[in-house]
Structure formats: structure tokens, C-alpha cells
Amino acid sequence: MVTVRRSIWHEPRPAGARPVGRLDWLLVGMFVAAALVEGIVRPDVAWRPLVSVLALALIPALLWRRSRPLTAALVGWGVAGLLSVLQLTTHAGDLGLYSMIAVPILLYSLVRWGSGREIVLGTAFVAVVVVLGMFASSATWADVFGGTVLLLLFVALAVVFRYRADLWHRRQREIRNQERVALARELHDTVAHHVSAIAVQAQAGGVVAGVQPEKAVEVLAAIESEASRTLEEMRSMVRVLREEDAVACSPQRGVADLLALARADATPTVEVSLNGSLTRLARPVDATIYRLAQESLTNAVRHARSATRVGIDVRREGDAVRLRVSDDGRTEPGPAPEPGFGLLGMAERAQLLGGSLSAGPAPEGGWVVEAVLPVETPT
Template identity: 80%
Template sequence: MVRVRRSLWQEPRPADAPPVGRADWLLVGAFAVAALAEGALRPDLAWRPLVTVLALALAPALLWRRDHPLPAALVGWGVAGLLSVLQLTAHTDDLGLLSMMVVLVLLYSLARWGSGREVVAGSAFVAVVVALGMYAAAADWADALGGVALLLLVVALAAVFRYRADLWHRQQREIRNQERVALARELHDIVAHHVSAIAVQAQAGGVVAGVQPEKAAEVLAAIESEASRTLAEMRSMVRVLREEEAVAYTPQRGVTDLPALARADGTPTVEVAVDGSSTRLAPPVDAAVYRLAQESLTNALRHARGATRIRIDVRRERDAVRLRVIDDGRTEPGPVPEPGFGLLGMTERAQLLGGSLIAGPGRAGGWVVEAVLPVETPA
């Protein structure tokens, strides 16, 4: 119980309070008209001008009720308490207007939009005013219980909507966090792929520079182009990671972008074969196939010893798409080494989509990465 009270006391205000809108002005207008009409037409109302003016003092509080929930509640329920004091001192009948039931809206706003401290302080003040009003009206137990039940119902309704809104915002933050984790993986894939390509070009440049100096400029131009693309994609991805809200950025690459990975003017050469029916995939699967192929190509460029040829093959097999990345590099005899973090991340990416991924030495030598993913993402 102590923990619950401490948690409520430390509860901050909700951050999504909407500004004053047309509905708020309509509420204020309707209340003002009802208060004026009741003040003018109710035959048994004592101290008619004073009561009407005090009732109209609630109108501004209705506009403050979300931005300043505690002051609004103190003003509204303070007016109700003042009328109860006047009723006791003047020994007259009930001075309240029926239209002043709008103070329930202020109580709702206090519980919905106030901080924990404001809710506790405001609720204590409301309890005192309600007790005073019941005493002034000489209410019996049935009326007292009915009034308390109504107040508790209003507070409970506000708490339910507050909890639902808080839960929705938490879910949105969790979704954004998951998206950022995915984007961080994409950033790793992008950097690893392009840096590997730059390293290969630089190695080729070192060989060419001694034999054909005139081609060194072409190699340097290719390195510059690759580095520029890397920086552009990194900046785009980092900008997304820094933003709290969604921002516009280029769509994720997919199977149709795989042919751009092909390379015939280098060692090793990269061949890409894509089955036409493999281009109609669910967006998450489409992006995953591209990233798995890109990561596998990066690993082959980095680790395949003496490789002269790397082949990327994507084909549709009924309700699944199969990706194979094969190189002809030399494999060391002995046990297969433990998979690194890159391969573990690739396996996890495939499993999250309901697929599988295996990697290991090929029967004819080299290294093979094979992933099988469902065409549609699991529900």
C-alpha cells in the first residue's frame, strides 16, 4: 500500500493533453447558456444574481481543465464549497444550480490530466467540499452514498482512459525502439558491405598501381564513389535513429535491388540471379532477403580466401523464397568455426520471420549460406 501511494504521488502529468478546441468552446457556451437560463427562470432560487455570477465563474475553469487541472478543479469545487458555506450561514435552501454539475467534468480532468500530487491534493479538497455540501443539505445516507458512488465512478472512468492512453504510448515507444534496433542492424549491414567493397578496391588498386598506373585513377574513383554512397546511407540512417518521431526516409531495399550488387570487373566477380516470381514478397521478407544477401556477400568478400567467384541466387519455391550465396574460396580442413555475431544476427533475422538460415562449407569447396523464408510474414 505504501508503494502504491508513493507511486501515485510521483506520477507525472500525461504529456499528450490536447489543446483547447472547438468542443471545449461549445461546452463553455452550452454551460453559460444553461446557467443563465436556470438563474433567470428557476422560481425557488435564492440570491439569484450572486449564484448566477458565481456559477459563470466556472466557465474559464472549463478551458483550463487540461493545461491546469488542479487550479481548474480548485476554482470549480471552490465555488461549490462557497455556496455551501453561504447556505449554512444564511439558513436558506440549496443555492446550487443544476448546471453546476459541470464540476464533475473538472474532477474527471483532474484525475485524467493531473500529476500524482495534483490528483491527491485536488481529491482531498473535493472530499472536503462534498462533505460540507452534504452537511449543508442535510443529506441522508442514501443520498450520501449515491453522491460518493457518482464521484468514484467519474474518477474511475478518468483512471481507465489515463491507463489506456499510457499503455498506448508505451506500446508506441516499444515499437519505435524495435524499429531502431532494426535500423541499427541495417546500419551495420550497410557499413560492413561498403567498407568491404572499399577494401577490395584498395587491394586491387595496390596491385594495379605497379603494373598499370593509368588504371589507378579508375580504382580511386570507384573507392570515392563507394565511400560517398556509404556516407549518404549512413547519414540517412543515423538521422532516423536520432529522431523521436517518424521522419521521411528512403524505402528499404529489396530483391529488385540485388542486381546492383553484381560486379564483373573485379576479383572476385559477383553474379546475381533472381527468379522473377521472387520479387512479389511481403515488405519485411523482401528487405530481409536483400540484407541477408548483402551480409553474406560482405562476409565472402572479407573472409573467402582465394575466391574468384561469388554467386547470389534467389528463387521462389511455392510459399517460400530461397536465398543461396556461394563462393569458390578455399576452406580450411578441420571443424567448422563457431559462428560470429554477424552470422548469428543473420540467423536471428531469418527466424524472426519464421524462416531458417544455415551456413557452412560447400560440398565442392567454398562457403555456402542458404536461407529459406516464408513469402508472407507470420500473423
């Protein structure tokens, strides 16, 4: 119980409170008009001028109900308490106006928008005012029960909307975290791909430097271009990762961008083949195909021994799309090695979309990565 009290006491104000807008001013105007009309047409209200002035004094507190909920509740319920004291000391009749329904609204706003400390202090004050009012009006047990149920209804509604909004904000944070994880994976894939390409070009430059110096200059220019592209992509992704709020991310690459991976002027050469209707894939499938192909290409460039060619083939097969990345590298005899974290992550991506991924040595030599994904993501 002590832990619960401490957690409530230290609970911060909920996020997402809107500033004062036209609807708030309209609400205040309606209550002001109602209070003025009641002050004129209800002769049964005792101390009518004073009660009308007090009612008009508390109504502007509605404008603070989200920004300063405790202050607004203290003002509104303070006026209600003052009327109860006046009724108790003067033995006057009914001192309430129907427009005083604004006071329970302030209780709702206190629980909906207040911090834990404000809720505890404010509801304690409200409880004292309610008890005083019931005593001053000599309320019957039926009145006590009805009034208590009404106030608890306002509190319950506030709690429901408060924690519903809290769940929504938590869900938004989870979505942003998932987006950051996806961006971090893309950052890894991008850097690994480009650095592997730079390493291959640097090795080629070392070979031709002594024989064809002019070719070495071309290789250095290609390395510079690749490094600049890598830095640009890294900076854009890191900028997004640093953002605290949700941001509009740049469009993810897809199957159409695979053609940019093809190259014929380096070893190994990369050949890309796209077959079938690949323009209406679901966005997650489209992006996953590109990332799987890119990472498979990176692995082939890094690890395929004596490879001269890497083939990337994507084809539509009914309601599925098949990706096949193969190389002609030399494989060691014996059992296939255990899959590393990269392959496990690729298989996990495919499984999340309802697909599958396999990787291993090909019968004719080399290494093959094959993935099959549904065209539409599962619902």
C-alpha cells in the same frame, strides 16, 4: 505503502494533452446557455442571481482542464464549496443548478491530466468540499452513497483513460526503439558491406599500381565513389537515429535492389539471379532478403579465401522465397567453425519471420548461406 505514495506524488503529467479547440468552446457555450436558461426558468433555486453568476464564473475553467487541471479543479470546486458555505450559514434551500455538472468533469480532468502532486492536493480539496456540501444539505445516507459512487465513477474513468493512454505511449516508444535497433543493424550491414568493397578495391589498386598506373587511378575513383556513398547512407541513418519522435523513414531496400550488388569488374565477381514472381513480397520479407544477401556477400568478400566468384540467387517457390549465397573460396578441412554473432543475428532475423537460415561449407567447396522465408509474414 510509503513507496506507492512517493511514486504517485512524483508522477508527471501525462503526455498528449490537446490544446483548446472548437469542441472545448462548444462545450463551454452549452454549459453557459444551460446556466442562463436555468437562472431564468427555475424559481425554486434560492439566491438565484448570485448562484447563476457563480455558475457562469466557474464554467470557463473547463477551458483549462487539460493545461492547468489543478487550477481548474480549485476554481470549480471552490465555487461549489462557497455555495455550501452560503447554504450552511443562511439555511437557504437548494442552491444548485443542473449545469453545475461541470464540477465533476473538472474532477475527471484533474485525475486524467494532472501530475501526481496535483492529483493528491486536488482530490484532498475535493473531499473537503464534498463533505462540507453533504453536511450543508443534510444529505441522507442514500444521498451520501449515491454521490460518492458518482464521484468515484468519474475518478475511475479518468484512471482508466489515463493509464490506457500511458500504455499506448509506451507501446509507441517500444516501436520507435525497435525501429532504431533495426536501423542500427542496417547501419552495421551497410558500413560492413561498403568498407569490405573499399578494402578489396584498395588491395586491387596496390597490385596494379606498379604495373598499370592508369588502372590505379580508376581504382582510386571507385574507392572515392564507394566511400561517398557510404558516408551519405551513414549520415541519413544516423540522422534518423537521433530523432526523438517517430519520423518517416526512407523506404527500405528490397529484392529489386539486389541487382545493384552485382559487379563484374572486381574480384571476386558478384552475380545476381532473380527468378519467379518477387514483386509482391511482404515488406519485412522483402527487406530481410536484401539484408541477408548483403551481409552474406560482405562475409564472403571478407572471409572467403581465394574466392573469385560470389553468386546470389533468389527464387520464388510456392508460398516461400529462397535465398542462396555461395562462393567458390577455399575451405579448410575439418569440422565447420562455430557460427559467429553475424550468422546468429541473420538466423534470428529469418526465424522472426517464420523462416529458417543455414550456413556452412558446400560439398564442392566454398561457403553457402541459404535462407527460406514465407512470402507473407505470420500474423
